Amino acid sequence: MRCRKCGQKAVINMRQHKLALCCEHFLQWVPEQTERFIQKYKMFARDERVLLAVSGGKDSLALWDILLRLGFAADGLYIELGIDGDMQYGQRSQACARKFADAHGAHLITVDVHRKYGATIPELAQLTRRGKDKPCSVCGVSKRYIMNYVAREGGYAVLLTGHNLDDEAAVLFQNTLHWQTGYLARQAPVLPATDAGFVRKVKPLCRFYERETAAYALLRGIDYLYAECPFSVGANTIYYKELLGRLEAERPGSKLQFYLSFLQAREDGYFAGAKDDEGLRSCERCGQPTTAPGSCAFCRMWAAVRERKRESRGGSENPVVTQACGR
């Protein structure tokens, strides 16, 4: 197969676009398209301070590379979750993020969940009802909380994540199967900031297939963590991605069509839910926005952990976790 632009040997064929490109033209095409989507969805402006959540995986590091090439001074945020196991997932993912930042002279902020709040994600999962048998739930709550917290504290205008089209299509599929209209209303390339304190969240890679972000990382020689989090085994997202992958193999472009038609329907108002700010108030403990009365999910989770630790220590106050949001 030949590159459509120059006729050299192609390295990737994007069947949904009927477009095959050589290495050089693919590495040029990805940043061009990213910039187009940043503008199309009005994600952020050149003079805004942007914070990118970096996991050490292919998507976030590819996005960081693209942003720096496009001239955006993006800072990175790495959250150390304390998930290690046999394969030392945490240490290796942090090393990838750090290596990238150092090589590009970029600024990386690191938050270590254990050091800052007193327990790792696996410990947190064991100590809470929410996390029982599903660390991803407490992990997700923690990551979303910390990302927003750091972005606000650091005065960033916008928070970026490396979600690609497959991530979005898998979530969309799951939410559609269950007709989660509230979630559907809130799934978008851009979630505006709210008065209550959520920073703007954007997904500049939301129109790239996962195989394209992986190809970009490989062709750029980005050293990303290929191994997966041990808790991702059997995750719903992966299951739905494989299902959609089967559809895509037989009908090229189905995933893209599924996602884009949803965005169009959303724009046409079919999923108009509650206003973004509606029902949001400030957490009485930490001040971050929440829909829950009283404390936010994150603070409640840590309060439960303190309680459990106190019980297991025979009533003594846990000296490590004294307040949820202490710096």
Next chain:
Amino acid sequence: MEPGKDIAPNAVFELRGKEYRVAAGQTVRASLQAVDLNPELYLCVLCGELVTDDRIVEAGESYRLVAVVSGGDN
């Protein structure tokens, strides 16, 4: 006899330490499908280069497959 052993000549696809033997003479896409791997979910690297799945597999070639799916429930 190992599955595929009787097919000659053949090539190898390697994925996370596991080897898949495929018959030469068909496309990478058809070879992946023949061993029940969805071509949409992998990138194929041959001698350090990314190749498209319309390439005809030649006898003795050794491909490395890179899984593209990642992510937990967040």
